[in-house]
Amino acid sequence: MTPEPLKYSILGTCVTADAADTGKAPLGRPFKYYSRTRIQSIVSTPSPIDPAELTTDNVFNRQVILNDHRKTVARTLSQLDHPLVVDLGDERLPMVNTGHGIITATKSYKQDFLGREGHRRVPEDTELRSDGPFAEACRRFAALLRPDQRVIVHRTFWATREADGTPVRRLEEAERHNAWLAPAYDLFIMALGRRALVISMPDDLRVPDPHNRWGHEPFHFVEEYHDYLALHIRAAIASIAPARV
Secondary structure (H helix, E strand, C coil): CCCCCCCCEEECCHHHHHHHCCCCCCCCCCCCEECCCCHHHHCCCCCCCCHHHCCCCCHHHHHHHHHHHHCHHHHHHHHCCCCEEECCHHHHCCEEECCCCEEECCHHHHHHHCCCCCCEECCCCCCCCCCCHHHHHHHHHHHHCCCCCCEEEEECCCCCECCCCCECCCHHHHHHHHHHHHHHHHHHHHHHHHHEEEEECCHHHCCECCCCCCCCCCCCECHHHHHHHHHHHHHHHHCCCCCCC
């Protein structure tokens, strides 16, 4: 028997979102899906944007850019009355300071705004100190949440090996991102405190799927990965008492 759909939202990548409609027991569509934004961008100040300046015809990509400029995530987090599932996969994207605040520089953003006067690249927080910019952004993110908001942290990393044991095509990049992500997750979970429920994925499931609908990449995984993730998200949600709003 197929389990009942759940009420939950996602802040993260398609790796988490695929658990909604992939595998043996998908979770069902999330209430809200926030994607292609970084923690430092979420907690920054809004940046003005004219939708007419966007040239992409992709509705999802347009909304991502508008949401990031307007800080839609920050404005709506406190309104959630259900668990939020978060992964930090989008922390691989560059950031830009518009002169008003920080935004995430997606491919579609760069198509229209790269090199614009007053826009400058934000340096990466490579040290991840407890008093550094990423840690401070995590604390500000946590402060946006209600005290009883539960956050399910999906600790996803890049694959380094294909199913046959050979190195992935972007091995150096995968290893670099993984080395950054491990302490970044620790800082994020520390900032959330008791509100965090953590799902750590088994290494043997972190296998790229050459037939994945999003393409053959070190962060697009086999169906068994999503089966495991959906099972553990469902169990985590079942253990959470209803939120008070």
